[in-house]
Amino acid sequence: MKKLILTTAALALSAGMAFAAGHSQTVRMGTEGAYPPYNFINDAGEIDGFERELGDELCKRAELTCEWVKNDWDSIIPNLVSGNYDTIIAGMSITAERDEVIDFTQDYFPPTASAYAAASDAADWENGVVAAQTATIQAGHIAESGAALVEFATPEETVAAVRNGEADAVFADRDYLAPLVDESGGALVFIGPDVPLGGGVGMGLRESDTELKAKFDAAITSMKADGTLNTLLVKWFGEGTATY
Amino acid sequence: MSCLQTIQDYGLRSLGFGERLLPRSDFTLCEHFTLIGSGMIWNVYFGVVALAGGFFLATALAVAKASNAWWLRKPAEWFIFIFRGSPLFIQFFFAYFLFLSLKSVHPIFDPFTAAWLGALIVLFFNTAAYSGEIFYGALRSIPKGDVEAADAYGMAGWPRFRRIIWPTMLRLAWPAYTNEAIFLFHATALVFFSGFPAWQQRGDALYYASYFADKTFNPFVPYPILAFYFILLTLVITAGFGFVNRRLNRHLPRDQRRKMRFRPNLIR
Amino acid sequence: MFSYCTDPDTLGQIRWLSCFLTTGVHMSFYMSFLKVLFLLAVTAPVALAFGFVGAMAARSRLLPVSLMGKTYIAVVRGVPDIAFFLFFVIALDQAFEYIRHKVLCPDWDQPIRQGSDFIVCQAAKLPLGTDPQWMHETYGFILAVLTFAIVFGAFAANVLFGGMQAVPRAQLETAEAYGLNPGQIFWRILVPQMWVYALPGLSNLWMVLIKATPLLFLLGIEDIVYWARELGGTKTARFSDYPHGDWRMWYFFALLVFYLLMTRVSEVVLERLMTRLSHGQATTGGEAQRRAAA
Known part of the structure; x- marks a missing residue:
């Protein structure tokens, strides 16, 4: 266990270096596009929904360039750990078994x-x-x-x-x-x-991407603090929905 | 838990016997092999029953397609064209839709929306169409001499068909038919993947493989195990069909037999 | 698309339909047809090349090469294509990145596999993380073509192997008697003649290839079945200007027509090709043509 923590820390360091080197890092956001109102394809053929709006705002606050990628639900985690995109933002509930394989940011949607x-x-x-x-x-x-x-x-x-x-x-x-x-x-x-069921909905990231996770966590915290997240929740899920 | 215990608990899980709950954490290789193997029961069931039934319909279709009467030929041609010309994926979809609407007409259609019957019917029609085309091709290449000799012996109608035309047709079609059989078994993997719902987590090998892939988030263990089972199955089919092929050709001189084997394999 | 489409609720049936069928999503749907056709056009020759190499390997006099060829054919043919697609693309992608990682970042000292993560240096990423989206899509497309080609290459190898064996021995012996070397015999005598024997099998393979395209979505390509499912599904008024119930039936029907048309056209073209290839060949077909001409 100790060894594991050590390697993670070392990697965080090197990942940080990689970030510094590649200045304007593009973050690829993986989603499913078939689960309204979280994410869906709108009439124009673009990814739309609560998570689209949330994700764009988070990227703005974290000063990242984001790109949206669609992926089948069944292979959404294997493709993340294999590095085909950097985050999963697809209405994914935080569960213990998923947490063993990937990391989650804090929840941006209260336990559903x-x-x-x-x-x-x-x-x-x-x-x-x-x-x-x-x-x-x-x-x-x-x-x-x-x-x-x-x-x-x-x-x-x-x-x-x-x-x-x-x-x-x-x-x-x-x-x-x-x-x-x-x-x-x-x-x-x-x-x-x-x-x-589940522990709220969070953004999934590779366990080694601690730097990126910290950035998104900070962005979510700031959205929770100034009430923009609640506004978004009410906009997409109606008045009765749980807020922060 | 020992592997033997796992086999006892999950060996027949796909049929609904044994443990009710699937394993949910700390997956062992033994559980992978047992459950995916248990799912293979369904693949074998679909394959064997569809193939056995399809064989007879295929013969009928081939004879109908080769017939001179248009009212026999046309329906057979269309049947073969539609089932060979569309992906199985879409056939499953339409069949499920159709069976659902039939269900509201009469309760007799209730079991049709379950995979064991509904998917079986689709696979049966599908393999009948493919084999029918293969048999039709063989029927057209039966040596003229064989039929003339039968005529000379005073054979006609049913005896001529049963004793001369049919065996020769099978002999000519067998290599291609072997391929069709292999493909049919592979096609059974689509049943629960896209076509029919799985009841109480009783599914085929692919269903359990994707269950594991979903729980462990690692596709590199369950799918190769699935592949391993299918390669095994393919070897068994090839051996079985090879045995029949030798029986079908046992009257031929040795060099002609070899030629048979090297006929270009028509595949589905 | 049309100027009157700004408020779909007010339109009559025909106009509503014309607006509905020209939305952005529908355009993606129509594009996916082209995508599938393009993929077929690219995959067929690549798969044929794989098949050719596989068949040549299987025929080789060197035992290891021949074993490799035969194993390739047997293993890939033994596995349902769907099972293959479910893990092979990720494996292929990781293999490419692994090789690039070894070449481009030799002094990287972190392990590549950490738990379930697969991490290579930034420079080894394929495509690079900074590349625009179209590069990613093209790369995904190339991976899909490769996967298809490997699977169908094994079948093609089997057919071509059979075709090569079916060329009459006398033809090859005659060539030997004329003093041609093995290379010349292979390229000048065997290859031109084997096509006619291999064509029925290859035609069948082409038909199977057409019908395997619904599996493309497993490879990360948004194909026609994906869009048909997406568009046909129930749409509520909250998320779409064009709400409708479960229309998957109609979209799948369109796909059915598309596939049947593809099959029919292929049948006609292949029939013609067979006539062309039979010309002057020592087969029943060729013989029949000779007699008809005489």
Whole structure:
């Protein structure tokens, strides 16, 4: 363990040197682009959403040049550690297992609640069939609960499964489901309790990139302090959302 | 936990037996091998059943496509064209959609949205179309002499087909058909990846491989293990089909047999 | 796109559709078709080259070379392409950067692998961190082409190997009798004649290649299936001016038509090519042409 800390420190030093050498370092921001309101592709074909606006602001405060990169969710962490981009800013919840492999900044979104949505109030979310996206913390939660888990590749399909009766309920981030429930005109309703999962949403970085992490941490702190982060949260997630 | 224990717990996990929860931390190589191997049960199931069923439909399609009657020929041509001309990816998508809407018509269609039946049907049609085309090609290159000799013996209709045309067709098509079989087994990896949902974490080998890749964030362990299993499977298929090939050609003189083997391999 | 598109809510159906189909995202969708076609056009010759080298290696009289060729063919053919794509691109990328790192930064004393991190010096990055986005995209594209070529090269090698073996021995023996050396026999007699035997297999391979393109997204390329999924998914009015329900069906239908068209066109072209290649060959096809002409 000690050895590990030593190498990390040594690397921080050399990474710092590399930064000093490459003066105007471009930071590549990796995101998924399929998870509104966090990040999505807008009508013009650009990455848009809460994290786009947040990320641009953070880069401005940290005085970095940022570039946005889209990457598939499944390979988003392997591509980060392999160096294809420098940060993940994709609505990624801070969990212990992810933290073993990558580092997170402090959270820029308070610990989120996941929720069940179903076609009617009577749906059995406890022991029925519950849809979730493959390889998410929600899927892991359902697998351990009493319900029968059915996994789909995309969040879109999980909601579709409830609409067409394949599943009794869908379990996902409340913020992802909220606009869909609002606009469904009663076809979808929230049921059951909200379940707090994960430790808030943070930006993911390589464990060796301590310099960059410090810069973003400072930027997030300053946004929290002057209230701009809260403004952004309310803008994208509505009045009722949790703020700092 | 010893590896034997792991095998007992997870060896049949893909079928729903054993431990209900998948391992969640401190993944061992043994768990990798056991679970991915357990998933291979599904790949083998899809491959074997689709291939066995597809064989007969393929024969029918080949005969229909070679037929002179347009009402037999046209449907066979279109069937083969559509299934050979579109990616399996898209076929799965449409099939799932179709089965979903059928489900609301009558409860008899309920099992169709599950992979074990729905995906199987798609794979069955798919392999039937590909093999049908291979058999059709073979049917056209049956030596004229063989058929004439059968005629001379007074054979016609069903006996002629069963005893002369069909065996010769198989003999000619076998190398290409072997390739088709290999491809079909590879295609089974797509079932849970893009087409059908996985129920209660019962999936095929790729499903478990990507589960591990997602948990450990290291693609360099589970996917090569998956590759290893598939290479093994491919070797078994090649050996099995090679055995049948030797049986099909056992009446031929030795030098002609060798020529058979070196026919350019038509692949899917 | 059009001037009347500023407020889509007020438009009639036809105009709404014309606006909808010309949004920026749709342009990316249309571009992705070109991208796929371009990738196919580039990959096919590269894969053929890989296949040619593989087949030559497999035929080699030197045992190690021949074993290497045969192992390449057997291993890559034995693995589903999807499993290959899921880890191979990252491996390839890391291999390139590793080599550049060794060459460009010889005095770097940190380990390259630290835990799960893969760290090379800044100068060894491919493309450089400071390079514009298009360089990254081009690099990703090249990696995708290489991966495709390696996979399909193995299949092509298998087909070409079969094609080379199928050229009648008498042809080669005649060449020997004329005093041609092995190199001349290979390039002047064997290679020109093997194509006609290899073409059916290669045509099939081309068809498979077309249908493997939906896997491109695994390689980091935004291909047509990615966009069809993205565009077809439900859009709520909060995040789009053009809200709609689940329209994936229609987008996938467009893809189906595209793939069927590609298949049909390829069939026609390959049929013609086969006629051309059969000309003057010692095969049934060539013989039939000779008789028809006579």
